[in-house]
Amino acid sequence: MQTIPPHWISTCGHMxxxxxxxxxxxxxxxxxxxxAQPLTVDPETIVPLPPRFEMEPPAADVPPEIAxxxxxxxxxxxxxRHILVVERVRADGHADLVFARSDSAxxxxxxxxxxxxxxxxxxxxxxxxxxxxRYAFDGPDRLYMTATLKNGVVTSGALVRADPVRLxxxxxxxxxxxxxxxxxxxxxxxxxxxxxxxxxxxxxASLDR
Numbered sequence: 734m735q736t737i738p739p740h741w742i743s744t745c746g747h748m749x750x751x752x753x754x755x756x757x758x759x760x761x762x763x764x765x766x767x768x769a770q771p772l773t774v775d776p777e778t779i780v781p782l783p784p785r786f787e788m789e790p791p792a793a794d795v796p797p798e799i800a801x802x803x804x805x806x807x808x809x810x811x812x813x814r815h816i817l818v819v820e821r822v823r824a825d826g827h828a829d830l831v832f833a834r835s836d837s838a839x840x841x842x843x844x845x846x847x848x849x850x851x852x853x854x855x856x857x858x859x860x861x862x863x864x865x866x867r868y869a870f871d872g873p874d875r876l877y878m879t880a881t882l883k884n885g886v887v888t889s890g891a892l893v894r895a896d897p898v899r900l901x902x903x904x905x906x907x908x909x910x911x912x913x914x915x916x917x918x919x920x921x922x923x924x925x926x927x928x929x930x931x932x933x934x935x936x937x938a939s940l941d942r
Contacts, residue, residue: 776836777813777836777838778814778905778909779835779836779844780815780816780833780834780844781845781846782816782833782901783846786820786831787829788897789803789821790803791803791821792824794824795822795823798853798856799822799823799824799826799828799853800822801870802819802822802858802868803820803821803822803828804818804897805817805895805896805897806819806868806892806894806895807892807905807910808876808878808890808892808893808909808910809890810880810888810889810890811837811880811889811890812839813834813842814834814835814909815834815878816831816832816833817831817832817876817878818833818897819851819858822853826853826854827851827852827853828850828851828858830848830850830851830860831846831847831848831849832847832849832866833847849862856869856870864880864882865880865881866879867881868892871891874893874894875892875893875894876891876893877889877891878892891910
């Protein structure tokens with residue numbers, strides 16, 4: 734019967750110990766990563782974008798009231814997340830841009846993005862198509878937008894300036910800008926005097942805004 738040399742046993746034991754230690758560290762890192770990731774993602778927060786933007790700084794002859802539109806903008810339109818990236822602007826007011834929006838169960842629309850053209854006249858960037866989109870400044874780094882259908886129906890939104898590099902890399906805000914004021918009603922914890930759940934017209938205006 735062949736005897737296993739003692740140094741072999743020592744070496745194998747040392748290797749097994751290192752393997753177990755490495756495996757435990759890897760398992761702990763995987764568990765931490767899994768805990769850091771949300772279990773679900775709201776599909777209406779996903780706004781697709783192209784893999785890269787064709788950003789071009791405004792030329793020296795572009796008027797400031799036109800040049801200020803160049804850049805990335807992120808916010809909401811109706812109940813949809815919306816991203817507008819103005820890749821380039823010209824002195825004559827023409828602009829090249831990327832328009833992107835999220836899924837919308839309410840409006841029956843799917844998330845998508847496309848490249849388009851717009852014009853800047855009298856401080857308003859206008860893009861025509863299935864709607865007429867108009868963007869105007871509502872502060873140094875904030876845009877107010879309206880979208881007008883052919884039947885005259887108008888919807889609105891608000892956007893703030895964002896970093897195009899981070900957007901192209903997949904970063905999205907945790908909280909999206911909403912126009913106007915939003916009221917949250919804690920239906921699970923608040924009841925009216927008769928024991929029913931409150932509605933928006935019954936809920937105190939000063940609570941949970």
